[in-house]
Amino acid sequence: MNQSILLSISGKDRAGIVRDVSEVLLHAQANIEDSSMTVLRGRFTMMLIVEVEDSGLSSLKAALAELEQRTGLTVQSQVLSEDEASHIPDEPDCVITVSGADKPGIVFAVTDVMAELGVSVADVSTRARGEVYMMALEAVAGDKLNALQAKLADVSDKLSVSIEVHQLDDGVM
Amino acid sequence: MYELLTLPDERLRQKSQPITQFDKSLQELSTVLEQAMLDGQGGVGIAAPQLGIFKRIVIVDCSLGLHKNKNHGRLIMVNPEIIAQDGEALGREGCLSVPEWVGTVPRARRITVRYQDLQGKTHELSTKAFEARVIQHEIDHLDGILFIDKVVSTKDLIRRMDT
Numbered sequence: 001m002n003q004s005i006l007l008s009i010s011g012k013d014r015a016g017i018v019r020d021v022s023e024v025l026l027h028a029q030a031n032i033e034d035s036s037m038t039v040l041r042g043r044f045t046m047m048l049i050v051e052v053e054d055s056g057l058s059s060l061k062a063a064l065a066e067l068e069q070r071t072g073l074t075v076q077s078q079v080l081s082e083d084e085a086s087h088i089p090d091e092p093d094c095v096i097t098v099s100g101a102d103k104p105g106i107v108f109a110v111t112d113v114m115a116e117l118g119v120s121v122a123d124v125s126t127r128a129r130g131e132v133y134m135m136a137l138e139a140v141a142g143d144k145l146n147a148l149q150a151k152l153a154d155v156s157d158k159l160s161v162s163i164e165v166h167q168l169d170d171g172v173m
Numbered sequence: 174m175y176e177l178l179t180l181p182d183e184r185l186r187q188k189s190q191p192i193t194q195f196d197k198s199l200q201e202l203s204t205v206l207e208q209a210m211l212d213g214q215g216g217v218g219i220a221a222p223q224l225g226i227f228k229r230i231v232i233v234d235c236s237l238g239l240h241k242n243k244n245h246g247r248l249i250m251v252n253p254e255i256i257a258q259d260g261e262a263l264g265r266e267g268c269l270s271v272p273e274w275v276g277t278v279p280r281a282r283r284i285t286v287r288y289q290d291l292q293g294k295t296h297e298l299s300t301k302a303f304e305a306r307v308i309q310h311e312i313d314h315l316d317g318i319l320f321i322d323k324v325v326s327t328k329d330l331i332r333r334m335d336t
């Protein structure tokens with residue numbers, strides 16, 4: 001049997017972090033499945049789902065503790081339930097982009113109307129640079145798309161930021 | 174019978190050659206392509222190199238799409254070439270040759286494509302939205318380009334907004 005483990009790792013950005021982490025995982029015979037790694041300002045952050053055999057779980061944990069000690073990275077691990085590990089999220093069917101003058105509450109205002117409609121978020125990135133705030137968000141809107149568009153138009157007026165909703169058509173080509 | 178090439182088959186990266194003979198064998202090739210497109214689950218288009226035939230012919234049929242969309246029905250395009258394009262639209266693409274992967278890809282919203290039919294007669298077609306996307310995806314195949322080369326993340330979208 002395999003276990004799926006979610007690792008959240010971050011540390012001061014430098015060359016070689018991904019190498020250090022993947023080296024430890026390789027030696028512990030943990031396979032990297034899905035992952036998302038990015039640098040946010042001066043911190044390198046990663047989230048990974050790794051798979052390891054039941055029998056290798058304790059040596060993986062020991063290896064990660066050693067990694068923390070040696071490199072100063074912060075490592076958190078959580079064992080996923082079988083349900084969580086095998087769940088494939090719905091594909092997004094729209095992309096929402098937001099840009100405008102930075103002010104408090106943009107992310108909240110946008111995601112609040114989404115949550116009200118039961119529209120789930122698949123992926124978000126935001127960036128604040130100087131006076132400008134930008135957000136891009138992938139969502140699963142389904143038949144709520146029109147309602148979402150209307151509510152986001154209100155948010156756009158209220159916060160005077162520009163919000164665009166791009167409906168994604170899809171097909172196998 | 175032809176086999177559908179799927180990643181990581183390197184042949185998908187090969188550039189296809191222009192078609193110069195408009196004969197019976199071209200019609201046969203078109204029939205084979207049509208069949209392969211219909212066999213592919215949810216397929217709305219196919220390009221010859223996906224079957225390992227490196228000739229510039231594609232078939233597009235957006236009436237087979239899961240969502241209602243404006244389209245010109247079945248289009249058989251020999252030596253297709255985009256001669257004008259404008260605007261940009263985001264869409265989710267999947268590919269018979271890249272099973273189980275989908276990604277968000279920016280494409281021109283409107284295009285004009287010049288192509289020949291099976292008899293060699295030249296046509297020009299202007300189209301937009303989904304059909305324009307599928308045609309761009311198929312023509313990319315003729316040049317060894319796959320949609321995964323063009324996928325954008327939310328991070329990329331922010332970068333693009335910034336410029």
Ligand SMILES: [Zn+2]
Binds near residue numbers: 173267270310314
């Ligand atoms: Zn394709």
